[in-house]
Amino acid sequence: METRRIDPVNCSVARALSVVGERWSLLIVREALDGARRFGEFHSRLGIARNLLATRLETLVTAGAMRRVPYQEPGDRQRFAYELTEQGKALRPTLVALLEWGDTYLADPQGPSVIVRHRPVEDASPCDEPVKVVLECAAGHSHLAPEDICRTPGPGARFLESD
Amino acid sequence: METRRIDPVNCSVARALSVVGERWSLLIVREALDGARRFGEFHSRLGIARNLLATRLETLVTAGAMRRVPYQEPGDRQRFAYELTEQGKALRPTLVALLEWGDTYLADPQGPSVIVRHRPVEDASPCDEPVKVVLECAAGHSHLAPEDICRTPGPGARFLESD
DNA sequence: CGACCTGAGTTGAAGAACTAAACTCACAAA
DNA sequence: TTTGTGAGTTTAGTTCTTCAACTCAGGTCG
Numbered sequence: 001m002e003t004r005r006i007d008p009v010n011c012s013v014a015r016a017l018s019v020v021g022e023r024w025s026l027l028i029v030r031e032a033l034d035g036a037r038r039f040g041e042f043h044s045r046l047g048i049a050r051n052l053l054a055t056r057l058e059t060l061v062t063a064g065a066m067r068r069v070p071y072q073e074p075g076d077r078q079r080f081a082y083e084l085t086e087q088g089k090a091l092r093p094t095l096v097a098l099l100e101w102g103d104t105y106l107a108d109p110q111g112p113s114v115i116v117r118h119r120p121v122e123d124a125s126p127c128d129e130p131v132k133v134v135l136e137c138a139a140g141h142s143h144l145a146p147e148d149i150c151r152t153p154g155p156g157a158r159f160l161e162s163d
Numbered sequence: 164m165e166t167r168r169i170d171p172v173n174c175s176v177a178r179a180l181s182v183v184g185e186r187w188s189l190l191i192v193r194e195a196l197d198g199a200r201r202f203g204e205f206h207s208r209l210g211i212a213r214n215l216l217a218t219r220l221e222t223l224v225t226a227g228a229m230r231r232v233p234y235q236e237p238g239d240r241q242r243f244a245y246e247l248t249e250q251g252k253a254l255r256p257t258l259v260a261l262l263e264w265g266d267t268y269l270a271d272p273q274g275p276s277v278i279v280r281h282r283p284v285e286d287a288s289p290c291d292e293p294v295k296v297v298l299e300c301a302a303g304h305s306h307l308a309p310e311d312i313c314r315t316p317g318p319g320a321r322f323l324e325s326d
Numbered sequence: 327c328g329a330c331c332t333g334a335g336t337t338g339a340a341g342a343a344c345t346a347a348a349c350t351c352a353c354a355a356a
Numbered sequence: 357t358t359t360g361t362g363a364g365t366t367t368a369g370t371t372c373t374t375c376a377a378c379t380c381a382g383g384t385c386g
Contacts, residue, residue: 008208010276012265013193013258019269020261023184023344030176034314039363045171049345054364064268077353079362087268092309093296094260095176098183101257102175105227105250106182110319113173118300119313129301131312133256137281138292142305146252149259149294150282151197155274186373202334212374217335240382242333 006151007158019063020091024048024056026098029084029091032066037081057082065091097133169314170321182226183254187211187219189261192247192254195229200244220245228254260296 008014020026024046031045043053060066065088072078096116103112119126135144153159171177183189187209194208206216223229228251235241259279266275282289298307316322 005208006277008190008194008197009210010271011193011262012269012271012275012277013262014190014265015269016261016265017189021184021186021189026180026184027171027177031171033309034171040361043363045168047172049347050364051346051366052344075354076361089309090264090267092312093298094257094264096298096312097257097260097296098179099174099176101253102177102179104253106175106178108173108175108319112175112317113319113321114169114175114314115317116312117315118302118304118307118311119315120311127300127302127304129304131298131300131307133260133296134299134305135256135259135294136297136305137290137294139281139290141281141290141292142297142299144281144294146196146255148281148283149255149279151277152280152282154276154278156271157276203332206334212376213335214337214375215373238383239333 004159006153010156010158019059019065020094022056022059024052025060026091026095028053028056028060029065029088030095032082032084032088033092033095037083038079039082042082060088063087093133096131100133167316167322169316173319173321182222182228183257185219185222187215188223189254189258191216191219191223192228192251193258195245195247195251196255196258200234200246201242202245205245223251226250256296259294263296 020029027046028042028048031042036042036045039053039057042048042057043050046053048056057066057068061068061082064085066082067085068080069083070078071081099112099114099116116131117126117128118131119128134142135149136142137144141148183192190209191205191211194205199205199208202216202220205211205220206213209216211219220229220231224231224245227248229245230248231243232246233241234244262275262277262279279294280289280291281294282291297305298312299305300307304311
């Protein structure tokens with residue numbers, strides 16, 4: 001029997017990681033989701049080296065996850081800030097999934113340092129319950145376990161000869 | 164008004180990334196979820212350098228995401244394989260989230276190369292519908308958007324002076 | 327027995343990436 | 357004119373990756 005294997009390099013996970021898989025990238029996105037906008041904010045929050053921060057921001061802007069927007073404070077010249085695009089905001093589930101994994105298996109003895117809550121931006125009476133990531137299929141089956149899932153070739157699949 | 168900011172370094176995302184944030188780590192986990200077990204399988208599927216693969220596997224084993232198990236093929240000596248622990252399998256949502264992001268924003272023109280489907284391991288009539296990651300709060304509100312969510316300090320939070 | 331083969335690593339040299347600290351640049355305020 | 361500030365850039369030193377060659381333990385072939 002000849003088995004065909006999906007080429008693991010032609011894969012959206014690999015492509016995603018080429019954008020956000022470098023050191024600091026996801027932490028920069030996390031800080032942006034938490035409201036950071038300016039170069040110095042990212043720098044002081046994360047303690048990342050300045051040249052790397054400049055490189056990472058450029059990568060994220062080029063990839064379309066962030067955008068460089070001019071701003072000007074009164075009595076100061078124009079500077080630039082960085083904000084997430086929709087594409088960048090769409091990394092939220094990835095970050096929540098990582099957070100959850102870290103909380104579950106690598107937790108601080110004191111417990112998690114951050115809890116993500118259901119609190120819509122403009123809602124006077126927020127729900128405030130903790131948020132989790134769940135896997136759900138298009139038929140509505142929810143809370144799928146890792147064993148309930150398999151990978152199948154999609155339209156863009158390339159195959160490898162199995163030798 | 165003095166605002167307190169959660170220390171971004173004392174964070175489960177950062178801790179999670181210290182284990183799986185290195186180049187190749189998540190791809191190794193992905194291949195393991197897809198059935199790879201042996202050193203040579205990871206090597207030939209991913210094209211990763213052998214020494215790095217050895218280092219990464221060791222990191223994953225040390226962190227508890229994988230385990231090194233002896234195996235012996237008939238007429239061959241004992242060798243070692245690597246398999247995911249529960250902790251390692253729990254990275255599935257993270258990988259699905261990354262896959263989804265990559266598919267949405269960095270797709271191959273032909274379409275996704277991999278589709279994750281709801282197909283329980285031992286089920287003769289699988290559902291087979293595509294699987295997505297969704298954010299859901301403990302009160303049951305599902306499909307939360309990035310704006311519906313905020314980060315709040317947890318029991319292990321450290322704070323920074325805002326200067 | 328001894329030469330050769332295989333899978334699973336290890337070692338070493340060259341190149342790429344990361345860090346930290348100093349430096350530049352454009353403008354504003356004193 | 358001098359000083360200060362945010363936003364980078366440059367540079368030198370360290371660490372990480374890659375690639376290729378080598379080791380190691382056992383099995384097979386002649």
